[in-house]
Amino acid sequence: MSMSTSAQPINLFEFEELARERLPKEEYDYIAGGATDEISVDAIDLSTTVLGTKVRLPVLIAPCGGHKRAHPDGEIATYRAATACGTIFAVSANSNTSFEDLAKTGRGHLWVQLYPFRDKAMTQDWLDRAKDAGFEAVIVTLDSQWPPKRERNIRNNYRRTRGVNYPKANAETPRPAGRAGEGSDPAATWKDLEWIKSATELPVVAKGVLTGEDVELCAEVGADGVIVSGQGEIRNLSRRRHPARRRCRQSDCVRRNGCFHRATALLGSRR
Numbered sequence: 473m474s475m476s477t478s479a480q481p482i483n484l485f486e487f488e489e490l491a492r493e494r495l496p497k498e499e500y501d502y503i504a505g506g507a508t509d510e511i512s513v514d515a516i517d518l519s520t521t522v523l524g525t526k527v528r529l530p531v532l533i534a535p536c537g538g539h540k541r542a543h544p545d546g547e548i549a550t551y552r553a554a555t556a557c558g559t560i561f562a563v564s565a566n567s568n569t570s571f572e573d574l575a576k577t578g579r580g581h582l583w584v585q586l587y588p589f590r591d592k593a594m595t596q597d598w599l600d601r602a603k604d605a606g607f608e609a610v611i612v613t614l615d616s617q618w619p620p621k622r623e624r625n626i627r628n629n630y631r632r633t634r635g636v637n638y639p640k641a642n643a644e645t646p647r648p649a650g651r652a653g654e655g656s657d658p659a660a661t662w663k664d665l666e667w668i669k670s671a672t673e674l675p676v677v678a679k680g681v682l683t684g685e686d687v688e689l690c691a692e693v694g695a696d697g698v699i700v701s702g703q704g705e706i707r708n709l710s711r712r713r714h715p716a717r718r719r720c721r722q723s724d725c726v727r728r729n730g731c732f733h734r735a736t737a738l739l740g741s742r743r
């Protein structure tokens with residue numbers, strides 16, 4: 473008995489391949505193309521719970537300083553957007569809007585971010601203010617101990633004023649961004665994280681952790697959560713591989729400043 477293979481397409485993949493061969497490229501692309509990364513996600517329920525808060529979107533807004541440098545509405549607009557998307561806005565230590573003013577503008581979910589500052593009295597004051605204003609958690613950024621050598625800032629002679637939540641002295645004096653001693657105490661240790669945890673009833677999340685060993689150390693001093701982050705290595709030190717990239721299918725999904733430019737990168741990393 474002679475065996476022969478059929479040259480005819482027998483499923484949609486093969487019809488598609490045939491169409492690709494026969495049609496001019498632009499016509500094929502017009503028919504076959506979808507939006508952005510061409511992945512359909514509309515049927516997926518993305519809601520989850522973070523430290524007891526239900527979010528509709530499993531992407532929180534990371535703390536970034538100085539939103540008013542980009543738009544006059546600054547952090548208030550970001551908070552509005554976070555609330556509309558059903559997620560949490562983590563407000564930077566270097567916010568251009570006061571914690572209290574921000575909290576008054578909405579009914580969403582706010583976390584506050586700070587550093588292990590040298591100034592314990594100020595830290596205590598921020599923790600109390602955040603609690604009183606209705607913030608729901610505290611992020612302690614651990615990976616910005618040293619001022620980064622960001623050459624673009626040096627070249628641009630980039631200067632900024634201190635965030636409005638700091639004590640008023642020198643608040644309006646522009647200074648080079650990330651000057652030594654401005655934020656984190658370079659001599660901070662796990663004890664400082666432990667102290668912050670003891671100084672507030674709010675849950676404390678350690679940001680900037682990269683290894684399992686550090687996660688264990690965070691747990692030992694009582695942290696309620698960790699944020700794995702490439703900030704310290706990419707924006708502050710450079711040259712290291714972003715932690716998410718190790719798990720991400722798309723090689724270009726994490727840019728030089730450590731940011732994702734495609735939400736679908738997150739879906740890719742889950743496969």
Ligand SMILES: Cc1cc2nc3c(=O)[nH]c(=O)nc-3n(C[C@H](O)[C@H](O)[C@H](O)COP(=O)(O)O)c2cc1C
Pocket residue numbers: 534535536537564565566585613679700701702703707729730731
């Ligand atoms: C313009 C800019 C300002 C930032 N400001 C802060 C900040 O004030 N506090 C902080 O903890 N992280 C800050 N970050 C870091 C981000 O929260 C985030 O960690 C970083 O973009 C890397 O993303 P990843 O944490 O998902 O790796 C800033 C990032 C950018 C790009």
